Amino acid sequence: MPWRRRDAELPPLLRLDRLVAGHLHPVTRPIDLELGRGEIIGLFGPNGVGKSTLLATLLGTARIHAGELWRADGLRLRYLPQRPERPGDAPISGHEFLAWLDARRLDPPQRLAACLDRRIDHLSGGEFQLLCLWATLAGDADLVLLDEPTNHLDCAHVELAAEELAAGQEQRGTLLVSHDIEFLHRVSTHLVHLQ
Amino acid sequence: MTNLFLIPFLAGLPLALALPRLGQLLRMRDEGLAALGLAHLASATALAGQAAHLPGVLGAPLGALLGGAAKALLGARGNGAFALMILAGWCATLLIASNSALGEALAHAHIEGQLYFAGVAELIAALSVSLAMLLALPWLTPRLVRARLFPLHETANRMPAWRWHLGFDLLAALAIAIATATLGLMAAFALVFVPPWIAHRRARNWRHASRLAAGIGLTAYVLAFATALAFDQPFGPLLVLVLLSLLGLSAIPVGLQSRPNP
Numbered sequence: 001m002p003w004r005r006r007d008a009e010l011p012p013l014l015r016l017d018r019l020v021a022g023h024l025h026p027v028t029r030p031i032d033l034e035l036g037r038g039e040i041i042g043l044f045g046p047n048g049v050g051k052s053t054l055l056a057t058l059l060g061t062a063r064i065h066a067g068e069l070w071r072a073d074g075l076r077l078r079y080l081p082q083r084p085e086r087p088g089d090a091p092i093s094g095h096e097f098l099a100w101l102d103a104r105r106l107d108p109p110q111r112l113a114a115c116l117d118r119r120i121d122h123l124s125g126g127e128f129q130l131l132c133l134w135a136t137l138a139g140d141a142d143l144v145l146l147d148e149p150t151n152h153l154d155c156a157h158v159e160l161a162a163e164e165l166a167a168g169q170e171q172r173g174t175l176l177v178s179h180d181i182e183f184l185h186r187v188s189t190h191l192v193h194l195q
Numbered sequence: 196m197t198n199l200f201l202i203p204f205l206a207g208l209p210l211a212l213a214l215p216r217l218g219q220l221l222r223m224r225d226e227g228l229a230a231l232g233l234a235h236l237a238s239a240t241a242l243a244g245q246a247a248h249l250p251g252v253l254g255a256p257l258g259a260l261l262g263g264a265a266k267a268l269l270g271a272r273g274n275g276a277f278a279l280m281i282l283a284g285w286c287a288t289l290l291i292a293s294n295s296a297l298g299e300a301l302a303h304a305h306i307e308g309q310l311y312f313a314g315v316a317e318l319i320a321a322l323s324v325s326l327a328m329l330l331a332l333p334w335l336t337p338r339l340v341r342a343r344l345f346p347l348h349e350t351a352n353r354m355p356a357w358r359w360h361l362g363f364d365l366l367a368a369l370a371i372a373i374a375t376a377t378l379g380l381m382a383a384f385a386l387v388f389v390p391p392w393i394a395h396r397r398a399r400n401w402r403h404a405s406r407l408a409a410g411i412g413l414t415a416y417v418l419a420f421a422t423a424l425a426f427d428q429p430f431g432p433l434l435v436l437v438l439l440s441l442l443g444l445s446a447i448p449v450g451l452q453s454r455p456n457p
Binding site for chain 2: 059
C-alpha cells in the first residue's frame with residue numbers, strides 16, 4: 001500500500017508519513033505516500049476506508065490523528081469535490097467561469113471549448129462536471145486533488161476527462177480518488193490501494 | 196424639472212445603477228433577503244439619529260454597518276441572518292417612532308420613501324458609495340463567485356478570505372443604508388432584488404446580466420420618478436410597481452419558467 005517515489009531527483013510536493021486521518025475519530029489506517037510533479041496517484045479501496053477523509057485532511061477540514069503531513073512551501077492547491085456547487089440561477093458563461101477561477105494556463109480541449117459560450121446553469125450535468133475538472137486542472141496549482149471526477153459521466157465524457165487529465169500533466173501532481181478502477185488504471189502513473 | 200427636484204433626482208440616479216449590480220452578487224450568494232434585512236436596520240438607526248437631530252444619511256449606515264460586520268464576523272451565511280435583521284430593524288423602527296417626538300410620520304417616510312427630501316448630503320453619499328462599488332466590484336466578483344462555487348479553495352490554500360467577505364458585507368451594508376436613507380426602505384430593497392432577478396433569467400453571461408440589471412434599474416427609476424412627479428404620487432410604491440411590472444413583462448416570453456425565488 002505505501003507509495004514512495006523511486007525517482008526522487010525533484011523534491012516532492014506532498015509527503016505523508018504514517019498519517020492517520022479522521023474527523024472526531026480516526027478513519028484511515030496509517031498511510032505512507034509521496035507525490036511529485038508529473039505524477040498522478042490513483043487512490044482506490046472499499047467504501048468507508050477513508051479516501052475522501054484523506055483528501056479532507058489535505059484540505060485542512062479533517063484532523064490528523066497520528067503521523068505527519070508535509071506540504072512543499074507555498075504549495076498551490078486545487079480541489080474538485082464529488083459534487084461541485086452549481087447555483088441554480090447563474091448567468092455565468094463557461095469563459096467567465098474559467099477566467100474567474102484563473103484556469104487559463106492551458107487551452108481547453110476542442111470538445112470542451114465548444115461549450116464555453118453557454119451559461120453554466122444551461123450545461124448538462126456531465127458537461128458541467130468536465131468544465132469543473134478543467135477549471136481545477138488548468139489553473140496554476142502545483143497539487144490537484146480530485147474526488148470521483150468521473151461520477152455521472154458517460155463513456156464519451158470519461159474519454160474527455162482522461163484527455164483533460166493528460167493535458168499539462170507534467171506541471172502538477174495529482175491525487176485522484178475513484179471507484180472506477182478502469183479509469184484509474186488508464187490515467188494514473190501509480191495506484192495506491194487503501195485497506 | 197425644477198431645481199427643487201433636480202438634486203433628489205440626481206441623488207437617486209447612481210443608486211439606481213449600482214444597487215442592481217450589488218443585488219447580482221447577493222443573489223449569487225443566496226442572500227436575497229440581504230437588502231431587506233440591512234435596510235430595516237438602516238431605517239431604525241436613521242430614525243434614532245433623526246430623533247437626536249442627525250441627518251438620516253449619517254444615522255442609517257450605523258445600523259447597517261453593525262449588522263453587516265456582525266454577520267461577517269460571526270460567519271453567518273444565507274438568508275437566516277438577514278431574517279433576524281428584518282425582525283430587529285422592524286421592531287426598533289416602530290418602537291423609536293412610538294417613543295420619540297418624531298412620531299409615526301418619519302417611520303412612514305422611511306417605509307414609503309422620502310426621495311424628494313434628499314439634499315446635497317444624500318447626493319454626495321450616493322455618488323461616493325456608487326463610485327466605491329464601481330471600483331470594488333470587478334475585483335470582488337471573481338473572488339466571491341469562486342468562494343461560492345469552490346468553497347474549500349480558500350481554506351486549502353490558507354487564503355485570508357475573510358477580508359473580501361467582510362469587505363463585501365460592509366460595502367453592501369453601506370450602499371443599502373445610503374439607499375434606504377435616500378430612496379426609502381422598500382425602494383432600496385426592490386432595486387437590489389428585482390433587476391437582477393429579471394437579468395439573471397435573460398442574460399447570456401454575467402457581463403450581459405450586469406448591463407441588463409443596471410439598465411432595468413435606471414429605466415424603472417426614471418419612469419417612477421417622472422410618474423410620481425406628474426401625478427403627485429409617493430415615489431417608493433411607484434418604483435416598486437414599475438419594477439414588478441417589468442418583472443411580469445419579462446416573464447411572459449419565457450412562459451413563466453422562472454426558477455424559485457431564493
